[in-house]
Amino acid sequence: MKKIIIVIAFLFGANLVNGQNQTIEKPEPKEDKFRFGFTFLNVWSNVKGTTPESFSKPSLGGNVKAEYYPFDFLGFTVGVGYQQRGYGVILPDTGFVAPSINTYRNRIRMNSVEFPIGLILKTPKPLAGGSTWLMASVGISPLYMFEASDVYLSVEDGFHIVKDVTSSFNQSDVPIFVSFGPEIDTSAGFLQVQLIGSFGTSEIYSDVNNPNGYSGKNRFLGFAIGYTF
Numbered sequence: 001m002k003k004i005i006i007v008i009a010f011l012f013g014a015n016l017v018n019g020q021n022q023t024i025e026k027p028e029p030k031e032d033k034f035r036f037g038f039t040f041l042n043v044w045s046n047v048k049g050t051t052p053e054s055f056s057k058p059s060l061g062g063n064v065k066a067e068y069y070p071f072d073f074l075g076f077t078v079g080v081g082y083q084q085r086g087y088g089v090i091l092p093d094t095g096f097v098a099p100s101i102n103t104y105r106n107r108i109r110m111n112s113v114e115f116p117i118g119l120i121l122k123t124p125k126p127l128a129g130g131s132t133w134l135m136a137s138v139g140i141s142p143l144y145m146f147e148a149s150d151v152y153l154s155v156e157d158g159f160h161i162v163k164d165v166t167s168s169f170n171q172s173d174v175p176i177f178v179s180f181g182p183e184i185d186t187s188a189g190f191l192q193v194q195l196i197g198s199f200g201t202s203e204i205y206s207d208v209n210n211p212n213g214y215s216g217k218n219r220f221l222g223f224a225i226g227y228t229f
Contacts, residue, residue: 035067037189037228039079041196046087047204049216057107059084059220063116067228075120077137085110085218086148105153110169116141122183131185138178141198145171168209173202173218181224192226 041061046054063081070076089106118139126133148169152161181194200218 033069035069035190035228036065037067037226038062038064039081039192039224039226041083041222041224043196043198043220043222045085045218045220047216048219049214051087051214051216052212053090055088055090055104057086057088057109059086059222061114063114065116065226065228067120069120072124073122075122077116077118077120077139079116081114081116083112083114083141083143085112085145085220105155107151107153108165109149109151110145111147112143112145114141114143116177118177126185133183134181135183135192135194136178136180137194139176140174141177142174143172145169145173165209168206169204170202170206173200173204175200175218179224189227189229192224192228194224194226195222196224197221 039062041063043059043061044056045059046056061081061083063079063083065077065079065081067075067077086108088104089108090104091106116139118137120135120137122133122135145166148164148166150163150165154160175198177196177198179194179196181192184191184193198218198220202217204216204218205214
């Protein structure tokens with residue numbers, strides 16, 4: 001019996017020593033040069049310039065994209081997608097009950113097809129040997145605005161007043177965008193969480209239906225969440 005116990009103890013101890021000598025292998029971060037994925041945007045858009053008294057409004061968007069990384073710290077991205085833009089109009093307050101509560105119900109909503117093209121810079125190695133990088137992007141996003149609507153929100157009955165005002169705006173622009181945030185290796189792909197800003201370079205108001213001579217350029221600030229494979 002004692003011999004059996006001694007043999008079992010010997011085998012157990014040898015196995016324990018062998019296990020301690022083995023190094024735990026850490027999974028290597030993926031280094032895919034080509035990636036494909038998508039981005040969802042939740043931003044607050046407005047127009048900067050001599051416009052009607054306005055306020056920023058929430059605008060949604062999204063795109064599909066491809067990325068190419070010739071170096072660990074440098075990449076390029078191209079995509080195509082849909083983006084809302086526009087602003088809220090502050091209507092005059094006449095002092096009566098109905099107009100007073102209607103002041104923040106007017107919106108100019110613009111719907112655009114966009115083609116973001118950008119340069120990506122990122123930390124060459126993950127932070128602290130983990131699976132998170134810091135990345136920044138800068139580029140242009142040529143767009144075609146295919147529809148603009150003047151929307152008055154009727155929250156009482158849900159029958160919103162919508163007027164097509166596409167002809168009041170120029171339909172092309174080349175905004176400059178910048179973004180910054182972490183990229184996380186999730187094993188299945190890369191999660192990107194970014195702060196993003198977009199700043200138009202072209203006049204948005206056309207000469208049609210613009211008796212007040214308004215002038216301005218698109219802009220938005222918000223968040224972008226993306227995933228690439």
